[in-house]
Amino acid sequence: MSRSVPSSEEHETQSAAAAWGGFDEAAFDRLFRGSAGDVHGYAVSMLEDPAAAEDVTALAFERLYRSRSRLDRRRGTPRALLFAIARNAALDELRRRRRQPTDELPLEPSGHGDGSDDLEQAERRATVRGALATLPPREREVVLLKFHGQLSNSELAKALGISESNAGTRLHRALTHLRETSLQSEQQEVA
Numbered sequence: 001m002s003r004s005v006p007s008s009e010e011h012e013t014q015s016a017a018a019a020w021g022g023f024d025e026a027a028f029d030r031l032f033r034g035s036a037g038d039v040h041g042y043a044v045s046m047l048e049d050p051a052a053a054e055d056v057t058a059l060a061f062e063r064l065y066r067s068r069s070r071l072d073r074r075r076g077t078p079r080a081l082l083f084a085i086a087r088n089a090a091l092d093e094l095r096r097r098r099r100q101p102t103d104e105l106p107l108e109p110s111g112h113g114d115g116s117d118d119l120e121q122a123e124r125r126a127t128v129r130g131a132l133a134t135l136p137p138r139e140r141e142v143v144l145l146k147f148h149g150q151l152s153n154s155e156l157a158k159a160l161g162i163s164e165s166n167a168g169t170r171l172h173r174a175l176t177h178l179r180e181t182s183l184q185s186e187q188q189e190v191a
Contacts, residue, residue, distance in 0.1 A: 042148035080155035084171035
């Protein structure tokens with residue numbers, strides 16, 4: 001039996017797929033379409049600035065795309081790696097802001113709603129946002145990665161560079177703190 005020799009275009013496609021461990025251009029496109037909104041939501045929650053969040057989102061996808069030849073599936077799924085990159089970019093932005101004089105920073109965070117939420121949903125979101133703001137940065141980051149990123153605890157651990165049990169413990173503590181803060185807020189509103 002004779003084997004056909006792949007054309008140069010087929011060879012290039014096979015090489016790209018091999019470099020990504022099967023993560024080819026179509027897979028990257030699917031990842032972008034399925035994750036861009038989640039990455040942006042995560043970045044908005046971290047930075048409280050939609051414009052900076054757009055920059056972080058674009059930067060995360062660009063860095064993931066450029067690192068495709070070094071993608072190692074043992075380090076986690078492409079989605080988990082994407083959120084790890086977005087996390088680092090958001091933290092870099094927060095560090096950059098801390099170095100700026102305070103008169104250059106916005107006085108109020110940008111609004112997140114588009115006015116279409118009914119009053120009850122808007123109140124719930126405000127309560128959650130307020131409770132998130134009370135969390136220490138490490139706990140807030142765990143909650144945002146878990147729920148915006150929809151990462152498993154294993155992926156969360158890899159994104160944060162900690163053990164899976166530590167990721168689970170941090171998440172549990174953060175959610176407990178969030179729940180307690182939300183309940184306290186609701187009780188104060190009723191009283």
